[in-house]
Amino acid sequence: MALFRDVKSKGLVRRQDRTPTLDGLNRDRPGVGRYAEPAVLSFGKGLHNVADDGSYWASVDNFNGNPIQCHATFTDGSWTLAIFNNDTVGVDARRLYLDYVSFVLSNTIVITDLNFAIHLDPDQSKAPNGASQLDTQCANLDVNARQRNIVGGIANTPPCPAILWLNQTAMLLSPKSRLVARGKMRGSAQAATDEYVISFGGKHLQGGIYSSGNPGRFVSTVAPVTVGPQAWLLFSFQVPGSAGSAFSGEFQVGFWVR
Amino acid sequence: MSASDVNPKSVVRVDHAGPAPDFSPVYYRSGDLGCQVMLSIVPTKHLLADEGTYCLATFQNFGVDSGLPEVIRAASGFDTTSPILILANLESARPGRRLYIDYIRLLPLGSASDGTLHGVVQTDMVSRLGGLVVANAKTATLTQPNTDSANVPPVAAYGLIGFGNLPITGPSQQQTMSHFIMHNIGSNGGDEYVISFGEKWGQNPGIGSGFKASIHNHCPPVVVGPGDMLLFFDYADSGSTYITGEIEVGFWVR
Numbered sequence: 174m175a176l177f178r179d180v181k182s183k184g185l186v187r188r189q190d191r192t193p194t195l196d197g198l199n200r201d202r203p204g205v206g207r208y209a210e211p212a213v214l215s216f217g218k219g220l221h222n223v224a225d226d227g228s229y230w231a232s233v234d235n236f237n238g239n240p241i242q243c244h245a246t247f248t249d250g251s252w253t254l255a256i257f258n259n260d261t262v263g264v265d266a267r268r269l270y271l272d273y274v275s276f277v278l279s280n281t282i283v284i285t286d287l288n289f290a291i292h293l294d295p296d297q298s299k300a301p302n303g304a305s306q307l308d309t310q311c312a313n314l315d316v317n318a319r320q321r322n323i324v325g326g327i328a329n330t331p332p333c334p335a336i337l338w339l340n341q342t343a344m345l346l347s348p349k350s351r352l353v354a355r356g357k358m359r360g361s362a363q364a365a366t367d368e369y370v371i372s373f374g375g376k377h378l379q380g381g382i383y384s385s386g387n388p389g390r391f392v393s394t395v396a397p398v399t400v401g402p403q404a405w406l407l408f409s410f411q412v413p414g415s416a417g418s419a420f421s422g423e424f425q426v427g428f429w430v431r
Numbered sequence: 432m433s434a435s436d437v438n439p440k441s442v443v444r445v446d447h448a449g450p451a452p453d454f455s456p457v458y459y460r461s462g463d464l465g466c467q468v469m470l471s472i473v474p475t476k477h478l479l480a481d482e483g484t485y486c487l488a489t490f491q492n493f494g495v496d497s498g499l500p501e502v503i504r505a506a507s508g509f510d511t512t513s514p515i516l517i518l519a520n521l522e523s524a525r526p527g528r529r530l531y532i533d534y535i536r537l538l539p540l541g542s543a544s545d546g547t548l549h550g551v552v553q554t555d556m557v558s559r560l561g562g563l564v565v566a567n568a569k570t571a572t573l574t575q576p577n578t579d580s581a582n583v584p585p586v587a588a589y590g591l592i593g594f595g596n597l598p599i600t601g602p603s604q605q606q607t608m609s610h611f612i613m614h615n616i617g618s619n620g621g622d623e624y625v626i627s628f629g630e631k632w633g634q635n636p637g638i639g640s641g642f643k644a645s646i647h648n649h650c651p652p653v654v655v656g657p658g659d660m661l662l663f664f665d666y667a668d669s670g671s672t673y674i675t676g677e678i679e680v681g682f683w684v685r
Contacts, residue, residue, distance in 0.1 A: 221531045233608065
């Protein structure tokens with residue numbers, strides 16, 4: 174390629190096209206940067222580039238304070254949060270890249286040791302209960318609503334392939350499932366307005382000694398997790414000495430799709 | 432391509448307009464030493480300041496409680512018509528640039544012990560400025576953190592920033608991007624609250640009552656396109672007052 178002069182779409186690629194990928198998205202048009210550089214480059218350490226091309230999505234449970242299903246020990250088939258990649262397997266399939274899962278506790282319960290586990294499962298045959306589905310919001314309304322509809326752009330906004338549900342039951346792990354994360358959010362009694370955050374793919378952070386009943390934010394870093402088409406991410410809380418809907422609160426999930 | 436074809440230096444925003452969506456020919460950007468691609472040599476955002484696209488909104492009369500906006504709405508519950516910060520991108524859709532939000536910093540001067548202090552970030556693709564009481568919107572100074580660039584925004588009309596007690600029309604097509612806990616016990620005068628966009632989360636050791644702290648919060652990366660708005664709200668679980676203070680906003684324009 175004779176570099177810039179042969180590039181037809183002179184920049185703004187992030188507003189109109191995705192970078193050509195092995196997934197087959199716009200592979201006939203080269204990806205160029207905001208200033209027609211022959212590569213789309215990230216600036217800084219943040220995730221704004223995936224928001225820029227319309228790939229970043231957030232799911233916020235809009236202050237509902239839902240009761241949250243948890244168990245005293247790990248219980249197969251019962252999930253606090255279940256995320257499904259609804260893209261069809263094939264060359265155009267996208268993956269979900271988890272950024273974070275956050276949970277704001279809205280009630281006070283005096284129990285100790287809040288643990289979590291995350292499983293991946295490629296078994297698409299699970300049957301979720303759709304009553305507790307969460308919305309997904311694109312982090313860039315410009316891409317979502319406008320730029321993809323202008324001349325030369327993508328005709329329609331690709332909808333978010335992720336579907337999120339709370340409090341799923343009777344969804345047993347398949348033999349192909351795998352545990353990808355296990356950790357502890359809090360070792361002392363929980364307090365209302367605690368924030369529990371699972372951060373994917375970042376640096377591990379030193380926790381502190383949090384006194385019982387004093388609310389704070391607790392961040393646990395886990396491995397980078399990617400969910401392929403027709404696969405599940407299954408998240409569960411375990412609280413020794415407690416079971417059922419002991420928690421109420423609000424989930425948030427941030428992820429990008431490519 | 433020879434090196435002579437390479438437009439030197441990275442001051443694109445000063446010397447050349449960015450590429451237009453109608454694909455009209457424009458200069459491409461190249462590196463400081465004639466590189467064909469502008470690469471950042473550091474993992475921070477200094478390249479954005481270098482090219483003159485990073486902007487700050489600050490209150491220059493810092494520390495003086497005169498003319499400062501309301502930064503804490505210590506009223507009970509979330510109200511979709513009462514943000515304390517509006518950042519509206521007023522550019523037209525074509526060729527409009529986008530605003531990339533880096534951070535929001537709040538420095539309240541007073542205390543509001545009205546229960547848990549929440550923060551909410553929303554976006555809306557429909558203007559809701561119809562109900563705005565302009566007199567309530569305190570004006571920040573827009574500047575650039577690069578002495579080589581003019582001390583003005585790249586384009587005068589790129590956006591509107593309002594702070595304070597800002598009643599606006601009701602939600603239209605808003606999205607809630609994040610809801611987080613800024614302080615578990617209300618606010619303390621002398622606290623600092625920072626909301627970072629698109630970065631990794633940090634711990635928040637439960638701050639006891641009466642202690643002042645710098646508390647960092649997190650929001651997904653948010654991009655505000657032409658005609659879109661960013662709205663920031665804070666509210667307490669109980670109470671009915673506003674607390675004044677300083678706000679600083681960092682963002683870039685591309």
